[in-house]
Amino acid sequence: MKEKVKKIISHELFILGLILLLALILRLINLGAEPYWGDEVLSLDIVRHYHNNLAEMIRYIREIEIHPPLYYILLNFWSAWFGFSELAIRSLSLVFGLATVWLVYYTGKKFYPATKFGLVAAFLTAILPLQIEYSQEARPYVIICFFGLLNIFGLWQFLETKNKKYLAIFIVSAVIGIYLHYSFALALAGTFSWWLLNLFRKNKSREIIYWLSSIFIVFLSFYYWFTAFLYKIILSKVELYGLFRTGTSLRSFDFFERTVYNLLWLTKEKIISPPEIFTVGLFKVIFVGLLFVWLYRHKDNIKELIAKGGGKIFYFLWLIIIPLILFLFSPQSYPYAPIIEKHIITASLALIFIISALIINLKPKEKLLILILFCLSVVNFDVRIIGDDSIWDPLHRDKIAADYINESYRIGDLVTIYYGCGRTDFNHFLKPEISAVSFYPIFPLAWQDDYLASRETIGFMENESQLRVKTPTEQEFNLKMDYLLKKYKPKRIWLYGDDKLPNEWLRAHNWRYAIKSSGHLFPVDLYDVKN
Structure with a gap:
């Protein structure tokens, strides 16, 4: 009996179930208790006003709203089933937040079979503050993250196997993502540019027809909304009642550092407590230290290891660097809201994959140490994220x-x-x-x-x-x-x-x-x- 229980407890699917349960608990706290804030209400009231007239809602979004229509359409059908309460409306994001944790596991299992990579990555995603935040908010960003990861997975699997079903996953996820939010283009820039780089790096330029065809299909699918997108761009250059669109191209000197920091340790506050600074700093030091330890241990066969598994690491790095650079030059990188990193939320998963890749290659005690340190580094940030923001945040x-x-x-x-x-x-x-x-x-x-x-x-x-x-x-x-x-x-x-x-x-x-x-x-x- 003990052996049977031990076998069940140690089974990968049982552990995944516990991780998903943890993710659910963290995302349910205050989900319906915290009042809506401005952006949530804006989406919700558009859907409520046009609840029985989908065509008029799409017309309104096309002519007035800044964003593409898919999230509003999803919310329209979701609210018809579950109502308009905070718990009901935000549960759409909750579902996709949990689905993202599962997809992280599945992607990890495909990328690194016969390892615990998928479980480690899923666990880190489950407790990541940025993922929790947008799994609790009635906005499309965690849904973007889900389809962004699906896009990443589809491309890698297609390049490795040449199976057309993965190409279909890549294209469909790209179309859905761009109809959810224009900032999904930042994630697409990462995957499409990696594909192009891969073609020339491996001297497969004859296969560029697939690359061009994919871009054409995505553009053709978006063509229905492309005129509305151009209309918004042209409108931004037009004077209205003596008003011009305002904004600045200036960004803070620590833009990259702050953005990457918030992808892992999200905070809406400009200053944080010394213990939080210490635990984050300690994790960084130990992480870098263990990385050098691993490199030293494998110094004799490092080229072989890089040739064997380094491609995935470079892929993850590329999916962070390219969107981050383009984000810097986009209007969305101006701090117009407390959290601007939502526009590159998919990059947070690439960071998680890199951290997980090191963890699975460490010795058992080192694995435990780095996991404990990461948990300690995010715990205070998670507490603030799942707390009721209306107690202290003017936006709520x-x-x-x-x-x-x-x-x-x-x-x-x-x-x-x-x-x-x-x-x-x-x-x-x-x-x-x-x-x-x-x-x-x-x-x-x-x-x-x-x-x-x-x-x-x-x-x-x-x-x-x-x-x-x-x-x-x-x-x-x-x-x-x-x-x-x-x-x-x-x-x-x-x-x-x-x-x-x-x-x-x-x-x-x-x-x-x-x-x-x-x-x-x-x-x-x-x-x-x-x-």
Whole structure:
């Protein structure tokens, strides 16, 4: 009996089951408890608004939204089955997050058969903060990661076996990925360039027809959406109401170091605790040290080992380096959000594969040491990731602020928010009879006059104002405020946001504080007219 139990416990599928269970537990914590934040609500409300009209939803995405349509289509069908709660909507990402852990195992088993590579890589993926974060968020990034890995797997297997089914996997995953998010092109740049390099390195230039055909099929499949993609690019160069798209090509000096760091030890904070710095630093030192130990042990047959298994390591490195370089020169690498590394999330798996490749070649005690150190290095980051961000993160405070306004709202109140792109996010949490209005963009004066705007969906100019940031002039702001006061004739005005301009204007025009904001964690002000 003991032998039977021991055999079951040591079986690879049993261990994989435990890893998947661990991944599930980590990803379920606070999955439905944490309120939606802006980007999640934006996706969700588009789907809710057009829930019974898929064609109109695709039209809206084509003309207004920045992103391609596949995630919204998936969310549309998913919500029809499971509803619109936080737990239901985010569970789509949860499913793909778990599927990614499984696919990491399967890929590892194919890459390094007769080893524990797949299990090690799956375990590291299960506890990786970046993977946990996007398995809990109602956005497409972990789904991109799944199809990115499928793309990586399909290409390698095709190049090794020449089996056309793997070429089909490579092409189909490429098409699905690019319809999920444009940043998937960064991952495709890695795989397609590796394929081309492989053709010339192995003097197989005659097989370039497969490479060209694959690019053609992917482009042809994307052609349906290509005009919308070009429209967005051309629109970015056009002046609208005197506004041009803003942005900068400047990046921080430590861009590469910080980006790679966040792929493994994700944090939204600029500074972290000394123990976290120490454990991460210790892991790096021990990892490099054990790498040199391994090289020394095999110094006599290193060329043979590289010839035997080095190709996969170079493949993984290539899939990190090429997307990372292209990411540097892309607009998405500007720190417009707390986590920009989501655009190259697939590269995190390539890093995991490299770490796993060293681990399986170490001695048992060394394997245990490096695994323990990695676990210690990520544990604090995981705790913060699975915690409730609404406790400390202003981006998750919409619901708390809206609940307060819902309780204190009186007929005749006007609820305002500074930027138009946040209007629909805030409306999501307000009572149906309450609709927020925005100060910016200044034009059009009423959001109802904005093209395809509704209570749940931002309009054309509201969407463009996200990328055309400009502080209004005094004259422009006076025009907007005069319009709002004449239109709504409010007795009290709620301000959501910590912007100075509306507060200064109201205090200068015979309005007084009834409730004052307590800072960025509760930026709600209430004004009424002075007697």
